[in-house]
Amino acid sequence: MTTWLARLTLDTSRTDVRKELRDAVAMHRRVMSLFPDLPEIEGARSHFGVLHRVEQAEQADQADQADQAERQVVLMVQSNTRVAPERLPEGYVVDSASRNIEPLLDAFAHGRRLSYRCDANPVRRPGHTTREVYKNLPPIVALHGRHADDWWHRRAGLAGLKIHTHLSHPLDAAVGRCGKGGGAQKVRHHRVRFEGTAEIVDPDALRAAVIGGIGKGRAYGCGLLTIAPLRPTE
Template identity: 55%
Template sequence: MEVLESRCGTLTTRPLDALLDALEPGHTLHYRCTASPVRKPGHTTRAHYNLPAVVPLHGPAADAWWQRQADNAGLKLLTLHSQPVDAARDHLHPAGTAPADRAKNSNRIHHHRVRFDGTATITDPDLLRTAVHSGIGRGKAYGCGLLSIAPAPDPA
């Protein structure tokens, strides 16, 4: 365990090797992922419908996004519960910008977030290991797309 400054708290890390090595096709697990589900429409679609470059997804559209991401991460969803959470917000300042100039030279960062919870069956352990290590979707630097898994009893 590493101790941070007293005002920050403590940090504990645990190896995931045993969990990741035990992943097998057909096993059931619990998952949680707070992600930034978005669609990036093409230039023609954006111009025709006057859309921004990145469109946040809500409700059934966000659930469909998660279904596709889970499939690509080696999971077959059994249950899904989703709920919106507060957006991740920050400002990006160009390197070397003086504090006095930051307000006029900054880009707003905004990652719409939805938390996905449920159970799934493993279809491809290698894809799942990659998703746990690399994350899913955009906004990882702001805590989006970090996939957590835990063993669950296999359905009877």
């Protein structure tokens, strides 16, 4: 099955774009609108293998384009079916590009070095003993700082990577409300961006992690692991 990675530049001068960037549930729905409708909408993300991430657009090279670049963000969407930007409202997307990343996945080899980026949801579920000692602990604890970094090193190891360098950046939580009326449930996923360089130690595990994502909150902008090979001099 082919794996596609799309890069959609959104125009944040639009009210609907700004609203959906603040609402992780609304953005999830917008992302899913890029694919054919399925009767079982709850299974659509898994069916199409969808992961996504929102990033700031790169700054324009020319001064007269700088203002426009500042108003744009990039939506990265990975899936097993090519996205259909024409399903979005007219003008929602400023620019789009999609590529087949199967050649990249097929080139994974032990010892190959690469750069990586992942907006992840580093959390811990305290065990029974811990919760007995600390009575007010929530069922899921968000990890910060060194604890988040330790979490990433463990998950990266399971994903077939040996980390060489890494930076972590706290991000705003992915928030929204799922459902309607009085039955709506609050969605909140703690997020940290991890990026740096690594070495492949298990190509099969890495391929599975790229395709399936890492951690929780994958419907709401967490878990997409993007990688790029490093040149020998890097």
